[in-house]
Amino acid sequence: MTVLKADIHFAGYEEKKPVIRDIGFEVGAGELVGLIGPNGAGKSTTIKTILGLLRHMEGKVQVLGDNGRYAYVPEQPVLYEYMTLWEHLELAASAYELNGPQLAERAEALLRRFRLSDARDQYPVKFSKGMQQKTMLIIGFMLEPDVYIVDEPFVGLDPRATRDFLELLESERKRGAGILMSTHVLDTAERICSRFVLVNAGTVVATGTLDEVREQAGLAPDASLFDCFDALT
Missing domain, CATH: 1.10.238 (Recoverin; domain 1)
Incomplete structure (x- = not known):
């Protein structure tokens, strides 16, 4: 069952100045999808579009599942002083x-x-x-929730907290939650993600399992996610 579906034709911060184009993917129940790309590729804009934070957007984003709820974990914590x-x-x-x-x-x-x-x-x-x-x-x-949208979650976490976080991700996947995770920690992403969405210059350059991404990158079956990242971006 699909719990998150994004079909973004274009989106940006100013009218008629799109930052991302043709971003389309799905996240299934119990699936962890890695959103991968270099700095400035459009990952943050994609996440903001999914969250409904951009006015200048054409397309459709659906949060599905049993309760239609999502939780967003930002890269920079949002906290109240008092x-x-x-x-x-x-x-x-x-x-x-x-x-x-x-x-x-x-x-x-x-x-x-x-x-x-x-x-x-x-x-x-x-x-x-x-x-x-x-x-x-x-x-x-x-x-x-049904869907987690997590942006660079490993920043600042010590090894024990990282382990706790990964254990909770696995537990939530077993519960049936879908997870979209943006990260630069490619070795960990390669190990835990079900599928990947690689973006560069504001659009998707590859999507699928690691084997499928390798094929789209024209690389050997033993190529790492970093190798794919390097070849495609």
Whole structure:
């Protein structure tokens, strides 16, 4: 079952000045799709278009699934200066109408997993970069949506937090959530992603499994994702 479908004819920040063109792909339930490309390729614009943040867009984006909900984990944490960690979680839960028991059960389990239980009454704006990234991951995973849109999630995470994050991704895939993840960590993406969407100069240059991307890049069956990235971008 498809949980995210993007058919973007063009999109940009100014009228008649498109930044991306002909971006089309799907994310299935239980699938992790890697959005790959160099800086300036159009990955962030693609994500903003999917989130409905660009006025100048022609095309269609559908979030499907059982509840039609998505969670967005940005590269740069979005935090409020005078709110504690727990208050951030309460605010996110209220937007999705999670009640007290649901919030407590999910949030406390995630705080334990990321070792932030002792920081629940502290202010995330004063956290380290890694702890702020953990905060955003906790908010996203707490909501248990049909679709996750995750932008450069590994920035600032230590090895243990990275392992926790990858374990949660696998758990959510088994639950049936679809995941679109933009990342430059190609060795990890090669290991965990079901399929890939490679973008360059504002459009898709290859899409599919690693074997399919290798074929589109004209490379040997043992070529790495980095080799494909290098050849196509």
